Amino acid sequence: MSNIIDLKSAAMMTVVTMRLGRQMLAIPASALREILDPLPVTRVPTADRSVWGVINVRGAVVPLAELRFAFGIAEEPRTEASKMLVVEVDLAGEPLVVAVAADAVLEVNELDRAAMEPLPPKGSSWPHSFVQSVFRTKKGLLLLPHLSNIFAAQASAAGVAVA
Numbered sequence: 001m002s003n004i005i006d007l008k009s010a011a012m013m014t015v016v017t018m019r020l021g022r023q024m025l026a027i028p029a030s031a032l033r034e035i036l037d038p039l040p041v042t043r044v045p046t047a048d049r050s051v052w053g054v055i056n057v058r059g060a061v062v063p064l065a066e067l068r069f070a071f072g073i074a075e076e077p078r079t080e081a082s083k084m085l086v087v088e089v090d091l092a093g094e095p096l097v098v099a100v101a102a103d104a105v106l107e108v109n110e111l112d113r114a115a116m117e118p119l120p121p122k123g124s125s126w127p128h129s130f131v132q133s134v135f136r137t138k139k140g141l142l143l144l145p146h147l148s149n150i151f152a153a154q155a156s157a158a159g160v161a162v163a
């Protein structure tokens with residue numbers, strides 16, 4: 001019986017869906033540490049706008065990333081629905097804890113890995129290395145960002161060595 005459960009979990013992926021502008025993104029639940037209401041942000045002088053500040057999460061200084069800039073999504077004012085998702089990603093073999101700003105957190109979903117589709121080679125303005133896959137839903141495309149690639153590119157742009 002446990003073999004069936006193992007097969008199901010391997011075939012399915014639990015994600016938390018979030019919204020940036022009109023675009024829905026899926027963050028793997030395995031990477032999610034917590035979801036927070038917006039916290040005060042300390043700006044980092046000369047920082048790139050994609051990781052422009054840090055927040056204090058229970059005494060730990062955590063960089064705040066704006067995925068909207070990686071995907072060319074227009075900024076929106078914060079609302080009561082705005083959240084910060086604290087995630088852990090692998091960056092050059094090391095765990096990196098970072099907060100990601102969201103216009104809204106929508107729901108937890110189980111996605112069938114067999115339904116994952118690659119980003120079409122043409123017709124998208126999104127950087128291909130930033131997209132792990134897309135899912136077709138009744139509400140439109142659900143984007144699964146490749147968080148490790150995004151943060152590696154941001155670290156490289158900031159002049160931080162990534163092995």
